[in-house]
Amino acid sequence: MPKNRSRGYRVDEDELREVLEEVFSRRTLMALYDLLNKGVIKRVYGVVAAGKEARIYWGKGKNEEDVAIKIFLVETAEFRRSMMRYIIGDPRFKHVRRDRWHIIKLWCSKEYKNLMRAYEAGIPVPRPISFKENILVMEFIGKQGTPAPLIKDSPPEDPDRTMKEIINYIDVLFNRAKLVHADLSEYNIMNHDGRLYIIDWGSSVHISHPEAINFLRRDLMNIIRFFTELGAERVDIEKCIRRIISKQSLPPL
């Protein structure tokens, strides 16, 4: 079979097809081939992490840089139900079809857009690269295909300073990017040789979402709980919320 040639590099499609076809649906494969043909990704290596909603693959990008390829699973029905809470009420997603494939695609594009907004606001996140259907491509955080550890397994050296740093990110996210992460905890922050990266942005909502303040409170509670257990100074959550939201300019009366 002829090898696929596009924009001056080759992808060993036969080999790739063999491995991937067992694992993915036809639609997922089509999306993956599209990213390969466009040159967004050059190679896909093994799976490096498997979460509730997605699998993360290590691969190589356009310039041989390491990329993380997050492929959302279409089969997880439970996941689809819980997603609606974060989609309905966000003005960016007014017209939503409710079939499974569309919700997953929407979720993936939502994660990409959230990631981009956070990145542009200066929050430390993996640099977003591209997305197609249920596949998100971003900067790989780690070394040689091994993801950097999460802070739950590799706690930062100075809990007090780090907690304040993260609370500041939550503030910047709210006031500059107009987002609430909504799934923030020690499970979604990576520690790459002392540099933090906040991941997993699918749940994030616009600050006008009716539950935005509840999600903000939950994010802050998770962070403050985790770091005070490590010895950080106690922080008054309600004061913290008031300080963050008071920076929003109020609509004219």
Ligand SMILES: Nc1ncnc2c1ncn2[C@@H]1O[C@H](COP(=O)(O)OP(=O)(O)OP(=O)(O)O)[C@@H](O)[C@H]1O
């Ligand atoms: N950009 C990245 N670079 C390297 N590894 C990553 C990257 N993004 C995610 N990972 C790894 O994949 C794991 C799962 O990622 P993520 O939290 O985004 O997916 P998830 O399906 O929501 O997972 P979970 O259900 O466990 O929250 C992370 O804990 C991390 O180990």
Ligand SMILES: [Mg+2]
């Ligand atoms: Mg996660």
